[in-house]
Amino acid sequence: MSYLFPTYARWNVTPVEAKGAWLTDKSGKKYLDFTSGISVCNLGHVPDQIKEAVEKQLGLFWHTSNLFQIELQEEVAKQLTDASGLDLVFFSNSGAEANEAAIKLARKSTGRQKIITFIDSFHGRTFATMAATGQDKIKTGFGPMLETFEYVALNDWEALQKAVDEQTAAIMFEVIQGEGGINSGEAEFLQKAQKLAQDNGSLIIIDEVQTGIGRTGKPFAFQHLGLDPDIISVAKGIASGLPLGAIVGKKELAEAFSPGSHGSTFGGNPVSLSAAKATLEMIFDDSFLKQVKENGEKLASMLEAELSSVSTVKKIKGKGMMIGIELTEEAGPYVNAAREKQLLILTAGTHVLRLLPPLNVTEEEMKQAVAILTEVIKHPVRSK
The missing domain is CATH 3.40.640.10 (Type I PLP-dependent aspartate aminotransferase-like (Major domain))
Structure with missing residues (x-):
């Protein structure tokens, strides 16, 4: 039994360690974390x-x-x-x-x-x-x-x-x-x-x-x-x-x-x-913020290139490292499917996938996330 009030619909992931854009659970599985603690860990996990x-x-x-x-x-x-x-x-x-x-x-x-x-x-x-x-x-x-x-x-x-x-x-x-x-x-x-x-x-x-x-x-x-x-x-x-x-x-x-x-x-x-x-x-360093802007545009462009022609995708929206993928159907199952492929994302409202990566995410990490999202959205497999 749990000694906690059931106020959260918790995922079946128990973190034991995290660094940068990556989170490791107690089974040893590593997740690419594009939630950043819901826009909290803006420099990634445990910045030096x-x-x-x-x-x-x-x-x-x-x-x-x-x-x-x-x-x-x-x-x-x-x-x-x-x-x-x-x-x-x-x-x-x-x-x-x-x-x-x-x-x-x-x-x-x-x-x-x-x-x-x-x-x-x-x-x-x-x-x-x-x-x-x-x-x-x-x-x-x-x-x-x-x-x-x-x-x-x-x-x-x-x-x-x-x-x-x-x-x-x-x-x-x-x-x-x-x-x-x-x-x-x-x-x-x-x-x-x-x-x-x-x-x-x-x-x-x-x-x-x-x-x-x-x-x-x-x-x-x-x-x-x-x-x-x-x-x-x-x-x-x-x-x-x-x-x-x-x-x-x-x-x-x-x-x-x-x-x-x-x-x-x-x-x-x-x-x-x-x-x-x-x-x-x-x-608040100008060069850091310039990089955030450029990476946000790059991530949005990657998503547009892969998903703009997909019938279930209505729109890519947001700014900087706050990006939404608006769908024609409920977003929850896609969040679950992405998590099964070791990418952590969120919903925003009922029909939007929300991406909040660390502001210092690397281009390679963005590519990995886009590849998983593309597979999940183009070929959805509903989790039970």
Whole structure:
């Protein structure tokens, strides 16, 4: 029997070791991992520079509390503000907690309650972030949601205009919806949404939990579109697998987060921050990001070349190392079939295969993954 709540539909894979893009299970089988811990291990498993930084911090101290001045917090906060163009950081433990902080900050700073999000969005599983999420399946069985969220279809300008009113604290969105199906917000739509928010005295919150930290070929996905958010949330890839999240916001919001207004016991933990500092030093390097962009284009081209003529493939979509293969049928069986051939991938929504390889994946590893995907999609064998 298991002593764990059955909250996850777990795969029959038990990891015992992992390095780079490869994961080994207890039977000795090696898997090419194109999940990266769901966009967490952006430098692959156990990167040497990150391991060295963490081991050094472990020899110093693990935890004090946020009553103390912690230099690593200032150093990582500067990395995030320099890369984003924003001003101030609050550290949390996860993406859901970061989004929770963003929601609180938006409501308190504007004095308004309503937040507009988008259908098929995903923002977390706390009560506020579950309510913010535009997917009914996330909310089933938990009773009434917080009533201050309103949902519109992504890229539907008329619907968004109708939804925004004098009670709107913020418009909150992912530039590319990760869990919802690798759905991209159109540049014109998101730019108009930003102008609408500014004219209405509302804030723009961009959820960069999955798209941030280099995943799309820039430090943050909003930078592809020239957007100017008031708050962004980050987590997942920020610390190479150690728990850390953050919001990054404009200095005008500082008064709303005065002493005692928000907090987190473990947020900004020095061990996680040591991993974050080393991770961001590598990923925010211009030459590294250029390589991510080029490899993302190369991987998408490989997939297009092999799969564009396959009748079950509707479209290859995404950006950088966040790629979706949209199918005419449910994607789950293909994920299982790929895993049987020792390639780990994910779904996004019901009909999209989601590829999230390490940002430093090699060309040979990309070729191996494409070969397995081509075989699985062209010649599907349904697993039992």
